[in-house]
Amino acid sequence: xxxxxxxxxxMDAAVRxxxxxxxxxxxxxxxxxxxxxxxxxVYLYLHSKEELFTACIRREAAALVAAVRAGVAGSxxxxxxxxxxxxxxxxxxFFTHTAEHPDGWAVLHQQARTHGEPFAAEVAAxxxxxxxFVTALIGVAARDARQDPAFSDRDLSALANALVxxxxxxxxxxxxxxxxxxxxxxxxLMNFAWTGLGGLMxxxxxSRS
Amino acid sequence: xxxxxxxxxxMDAAVRxxxxxxxxxxxxxxxxxxxxxxxxxVYLYLHSKEELFTACIRREAAALVAAVRAGVAGSxxxxxxxxxxxxxxxxxxFFTHTAEHPDGWAVLHQQARTHGEPFAAEVAAxxxxxxxFVTALIGVAARDARQDPAFSDRDLSALANALVxxxxxxxxxxxxxxxxxxxxxxxxLMNFAWTGLGGLMxxxxxSRS
Amino acid sequence: xxxxxxxxxxMDAAVRxxxxxxxxxxxxxxxxxxxxxxxxxVYLYLHSKEELFTACIRREAAALVAAVRAGVAGSxxxxxxxxxxxxxxxxxxFFTHTAEHPDGWAVLHQQARTHGEPFAAEVAAxxxxxxxFVTALIGVAARDARQDPAFSDRDLSALANALVxxxxxxxxxxxxxxxxxxxxxxxxLMNFAWTGLGGLMxxxxxSRS
Amino acid sequence: xxxxxxxxxxMDAAVRxxxxxxxxxxxxxxxxxxxxxxxxxVYLYLHSKEELFTACIRREAAALVAAVRAGVAGSxxxxxxxxxxxxxxxxxxFFTHTAEHPDGWAVLHQQARTHGEPFAAEVAAxxxxxxxFVTALIGVAARDARQDPAFSDRDLSALANALVxxxxxxxxxxxxxxxxxxxxxxxxLMNFAWTGLGGLMxxxxxSRS
DNA sequence: AATGAATGAGGCTTCATTCAT
DNA sequence: AATGAATGAAGCCTCATTCAT
Numbered sequence: 001x002x003x004x005x006x007x008x009x010x011m012d013a014a015v016r017x018x019x020x021x022x023x024x025x026x027x028x029x030x031x032x033x034x035x036x037x038x039x040x041x042v043y044l045y046l047h048s049k050e051e052l053f054t055a056c057i058r059r060e061a062a063a064l065v066a067a068v069r070a071g072v073a074g075s076x077x078x079x080x081x082x083x084x085x086x087x088x089x090x091x092x093x094f095f096t097h098t099a100e101h102p103d104g105w106a107v108l109h110q111q112a113r114t115h116g117e118p119f120a121a122e123v124a125a126x127x128x129x130x131x132x133f134v135t136a137l138i139g140v141a142a143r144d145a146r147q148d149p150a151f152s153d154r155d156l157s158a159l160a161n162a163l164v165x166x167x168x169x170x171x172x173x174x175x176x177x178x179x180x181x182x183x184x185x186x187x188x189l190m191n192f193a194w195t196g197l198g199g200l201m202x203x204x205x206x207s208r209s
Numbered sequence: 210x211x212x213x214x215x216x217x218x219x220m221d222a223a224v225r226x227x228x229x230x231x232x233x234x235x236x237x238x239x240x241x242x243x244x245x246x247x248x249x250x251v252y253l254y255l256h257s258k259e260e261l262f263t264a265c266i267r268r269e270a271a272a273l274v275a276a277v278r279a280g281v282a283g284s285x286x287x288x289x290x291x292x293x294x295x296x297x298x299x300x301x302x303f304f305t306h307t308a309e310h311p312d313g314w315a316v317l318h319q320q321a322r323t324h325g326e327p328f329a330a331e332v333a334a335x336x337x338x339x340x341x342f343v344t345a346l347i348g349v350a351a352r353d354a355r356q357d358p359a360f361s362d363r364d365l366s367a368l369a370n371a372l373v374x375x376x377x378x379x380x381x382x383x384x385x386x387x388x389x390x391x392x393x394x395x396x397x398l399m400n401f402a403w404t405g406l407g408g409l410m411x412x413x414x415x416s417r418s
Numbered sequence: 419x420x421x422x423x424x425x426x427x428x429m430d431a432a433v434r435x436x437x438x439x440x441x442x443x444x445x446x447x448x449x450x451x452x453x454x455x456x457x458x459x460v461y462l463y464l465h466s467k468e469e470l471f472t473a474c475i476r477r478e479a480a481a482l483v484a485a486v487r488a489g490v491a492g493s494x495x496x497x498x499x500x501x502x503x504x505x506x507x508x509x510x511x512f513f514t515h516t517a518e519h520p521d522g523w524a525v526l527h528q529q530a531r532t533h534g535e536p537f538a539a540e541v542a543a544x545x546x547x548x549x550x551f552v553t554a555l556i557g558v559a560a561r562d563a564r565q566d567p568a569f570s571d572r573d574l575s576a577l578a579n580a581l582v583x584x585x586x587x588x589x590x591x592x593x594x595x596x597x598x599x600x601x602x603x604x605x606x607l608m609n610f611a612w613t614g615l616g617g618l619m620x621x622x623x624x625s626r627s
Numbered sequence: 628x629x630x631x632x633x634x635x636x637x638m639d640a641a642v643r644x645x646x647x648x649x650x651x652x653x654x655x656x657x658x659x660x661x662x663x664x665x666x667x668x669v670y671l672y673l674h675s676k677e678e679l680f681t682a683c684i685r686r687e688a689a690a691l692v693a694a695v696r697a698g699v700a701g702s703x704x705x706x707x708x709x710x711x712x713x714x715x716x717x718x719x720x721f722f723t724h725t726a727e728h729p730d731g732w733a734v735l736h737q738q739a740r741t742h743g744e745p746f747a748a749e750v751a752a753x754x755x756x757x758x759x760f761v762t763a764l765i766g767v768a769a770r771d772a773r774q775d776p777a778f779s780d781r782d783l784s785a786l787a788n789a790l791v792x793x794x795x796x797x798x799x800x801x802x803x804x805x806x807x808x809x810x811x812x813x814x815x816l817m818n819f820a821w822t823g824l825g826g827l828m829x830x831x832x833x834s835r836s
Numbered sequence: 837a838a839t840g841a842a843t844g845a846g847g848c849t850t851c852a853t854t855c856a857t
Numbered sequence: 858a859a860t861g862a863a864t865g866a867a868g869c870c871t872c873a874t875t876c877a878t
Contacts, residue, residue, distance in 0.1 A: 001862075001863095002861095002862090003861080003862080006862085006863095021325075022233065022323050022324055022325075023233075024231065024232075024233030024234055025233055025324070025325070027846085027847060027848090028847075028848065028849085029846095029847080029848095037863080037864090038863065038864045038865080039848090039849085039864085040849090040850080040851085040863075040864060040865085041862080041863060041864075043848090043849065043850075044862090044863080048848080048849080049847095049848065049849095084415065085417070088415075088417065110322060110323045111323060113319065114231055114319040114320060114323050115231055115234075116231075116234075155397070158379065158382065158393075158394070158397045159397065159401060161378055161379060161382045162375040162376075162378060162379050162397065162398055162401060163375070164378065165374050165375045165376075165377060165378015165379060165381075165382075166371040166372070166374045166375040166378070167371075167374075168374060168378065169370055169371060169373065169374015169375070169377065169378075170367065170370060170371050170374060172374075173367065173370045173374075180367075184367075185367070188364070188367045188368065188371065189371055190415050191409060191413075191414050191415050192368060192371060192402075192405045192406075192409065193401075193405065194415040195404075195405045195408035195409055195413045195414075195415060196401045196402065196404045196405025196406075196408065197401075197405075198408065198413075199404035199405065199407065199408050200400060200401065200404055204400075204404045204407075205400050205404075206293065206297075206399050206400050206403040206404060208294070208297065210837080211837095212837085215837090236871080236872065236873085237872075237873060237874080238871095238872080238873090246838080246839095247838065247839045247840080248839085248873090248874085249838075249839060249840090249874090249875080249876090250837080250838060250839075252873090252874070252875080253837090253838080257873080257874080258872095258873065258874090419841075419842095420840095420841090421840080421841080424841085424842095439743075440651065440741050440742055440743075441651075442649065442650075442651030442652055443651055443742070443743070445867085445868060445869090446868075446869065446870085447867095447868075447869095455842080455843090456842065456843045456844080457843085457869090457870085458842075458843060458844085458870090458871075458872085459841080459842060459843075461869090461870065461871075462841090462842085466869080466870080467868095467869070467870090502833065503835070506833075506835065528740060528741045529741060531737065532649055532737040532738060532741050533649055533652075534649075534652075573815070576797065576800065576811075576812070576815045577815065577819060579796055579797060579800045580793040580794075580796060580797050580815065580816055580819060581793070582796065583792050583793045583794075583795060583796020583797065583799075583800075584789040584790070584792045584793040584796070585789075585792075586792060586796065587788055587789060587791065587792015587793070587795065587796075588785065588788060588789050588792065590792075591785065591788045591792075598785075602785075603785070606782065606785045606786065606789065607789055608833050609827060609831075609832050609833050610786060610789060610820075610823045610824070610827065611819075611823065612833040613822075613823045613826035613827055613831045613832075613833060614819045614820065614822045614823025614824075614826065615819075615823075616826065616831075617822035617823065617825065617826050618818060618819065618822055622818075622822045622825075623818050623822075624711065624715075624817050624818050624821040624822060626712070626715060628858080629858095630858085633858090654850080654851065654852085655851075655852060655853080656850095656851080656852090664859080664860090665859065665860045665861080666852090666853085666860085667853090667854080667855090667859075667860060667861090668858080668859060668860075670852090670853070670854080671858090671859080675852080675853080676851095676852065676853090
């Protein structure tokens with residue numbers, strides 16, 4: 001069997017095992033068995049547990065970002081929607097992808113962030129990409145509304161972080177609640193967020209009493 | 210030294226070690242050393258690694274919930290504020306507590322959820338408590354507004370989940386970004402969420418194009 | 419059983435196993451078994467295969483040097499013999515010790531020198547001590563004879579090296595030939611070497627044709 | 628590429644790798660890579676690691692013995708020098724060869740002797756050849772001197788062993804000390820040994836005080 | 837109330853070797 | 858004449874846990 005095929009089998013098995021057991025609890029023995037190969041072959045191709053995990057993180061992160069990008073992009077590969085349309089498309093793609101790849105999502109969201117610097121940094125880079133994308137979208141909306149009081153970069157960053165965090169949380173909720181569709185999750189968040197953002201852009205603020 | 214004091218030393222050491230290293234990577238050896246006691250004593254008091262970790266989760270979960278409750282409650286122990294005031298107080302208490310107990314927060318938010326059922330269930334119970342609290346708050350607001358289209362329980366639950374997720378994400382963001390205060394984090398989320406909720410209650414919805 | 423005793427058992431087992439099998443071929447499993455303890459205990463006390471091997475080298479080197487020193491020294495701890503008497507005493511002690519500790523000698527002479535820098539350096543230090551001792555002895559003899567052509571430091575060093583090499587070779591020969599006593603080996607080398615040195619000191623040289 | 632050439636490439640790679648890493652630490656993978664061929668080819672031609680190592684020992688032993696023989700022999704292939712001349716020529720050839728083939732010398736002197744019987748026996752056979760040669764030479768000298776007390780075969784054998792050991796030690800010393808030539812090493816040993824032997828033949832003995 | 841001494845079990849990694857082509 | 862693909866076996870090391878005092 002050609003090397004490329006075997007490598008994909010192993011990575012699939014690794015994502016599944018890491019996602020379900022965690023980095024430390026997953027054993028190379030189990031990964032090899034799930035992949036249907038012997039352990040030495042895993043080492044021959046993927047070198048070490050650490051490299052294997054890193055490769056999993058990279059592959060799943062790239063796949064997730066690609067899915068979101070593809071959702072946002074129009075047919076010509078360039079995003080040609082208004083900001084809210086882009087956000088909607090991105091969220092839908094995000095929830096669809098995380099629902100279709102629960103193990104990959106677990107690797108990124110749960111495992112990679114909890115097992116030390118080499119891995120956390122890897123996934124932080126991907127998350128930053130998503131946060132930057134969201135920051136840009138609400139930045140556009142803010143500039144259009146151009147009102148007082150204006151938003152600082154830090155305000156926008158915090159908002160984007162809250163939004164991405166809400167999306168991550170909803171992805172878990174959707175994965176663990178039967179019958180929730182990607183569109184429903186996207187709708188919930190979109191209603192909430194876009195309305196909230198709209199209010200903020202219109203100058204509304206909450207203040208004590 | 211009395212048993213209660215020793216036990217607290219050990220739990221402190223365990224929370225710190227579990228929070229920084231993760232459940233599997235933390236060794237009973239290191240915990241005992243950090244606690245300044247011998248390993249058999251840890252076993253005498255806490256019985257096993259699993260029980261020790263569970264005890265840590267329970268203690269930290271209880272502390273977090275208590276902090277939020279205390280923040281929300283008035284001087285007589287009963288919450289006597291309007292819904293938005295309660296949410297503000299709860300968020301402030303939440304961000305204050307997570308900032309002051311980063312290791313405990315790491316145990317709850319990162320470690321407990323990534324190491325299998327016995328632990329995930331433990332922390333899920335606590336999270337459900339927070340979600341239920343938030344659900345109740347926005348349920349009250351929704352009932353006050355009593356408008357069309359009404360919110361289903363599932364809608365409220367999804368919203369509360371998104372809100373709690375956003376709060377968790379902001380807690381991490383605040384812990385890793387220098388100079389962010391609990392009040393700032395609470396303000397960001399409050400502005401965003403209460404405005405958004407207000408809009409939703411007023412019947413606003415986002416829809417494609 | 420107290421730690422010190424156990425440690426000695428382990429080191430004895432390690433010297434024996436390393437001496438007979440070689441560094442790589444000796445397994446920690448076998449060492450533990452020979453020592454009559456479990457493997458983890460070996461690691462608890464001696465930390466790693468590398469550290470264990472280094473400890474063996476150091477212990478055996480110190481023992482050999484101490485044996486030679488004790489042989490050379492008079493009853494008051496200071497060497498009070500003439501140069502030839504010291505050499506004789508040192509050689510006798512050397513051959514006696516290597517015959518009584520064949521595994522330790524194998525560790526020093528065969529294994530430590532063939533398994534890379536960390537170990538080779540360790541044993542080279544000890545050998546240099548012996549070479550320096552011999553160099554000093556023949557240096558004294560040369561100065562007494564004070565003749566022409568004089569010996570350079572390098573000449574003396576080369577001679578001492580040859581002498582030590584001859585002694586090492588004879589130690590192996592004595593260990594593998596039944597019925598050879600330490601005194602016989604010392605006598606052979608002493609006759610040969612002291613006569614040769616005497617001739618050299620008297621100005622004799624060999625030259626082609 | 629013809630088989631004989633390939634085989635030589637592999638043996639060269641093996642000698643180099645075994646000499647530098649040791650028998651156990653050298654991997655067939657590295658040998659194949661250094662040789663520039665695939666591993667199965669190494670097995671096709673050399674059958675196993677053990678056979679490969681044995682073949683290396685034999686080849687290098689034969690080369691060393693041949694070099695010494697060639698050095699000793701006159702132009703007609705028969706040694707026609709007196710005993711001391713033969714010893715000088717043999718030593719010079721020995722030091723020259725070991726300096727020019729350090730990896731081969733390491734295989735013979737360090738690795739083959741430290742990795743168990745099959746290999747140690749192989750190199751012992753070669754060493755015995757050299758010892759026999761030296762024994763014969765000094766035997767001739769002894770017979771010429773025909774004096775009292777006579778030398779037993781064992782005396783001669785012990786002497787030859789000491790001499791060969793001194794030569795081996797000097798070979799290492801020369802290989803590790805910059806600027807030492809084969810002639811210098813041979814001269815040092817020759818001066819020392821021939822003078823010593825001459826003294827012995829003349830009946831000199833060393834005795835305690 | 838507390839610990840020094842000890843181990844069964846299991847995980848990561850590497851290696852010599854073979855098969856099918 | 859030559860190799861890409863593959864594995865059984867074994868070695869180093871660590872860990873949760875217990876016993877005797």
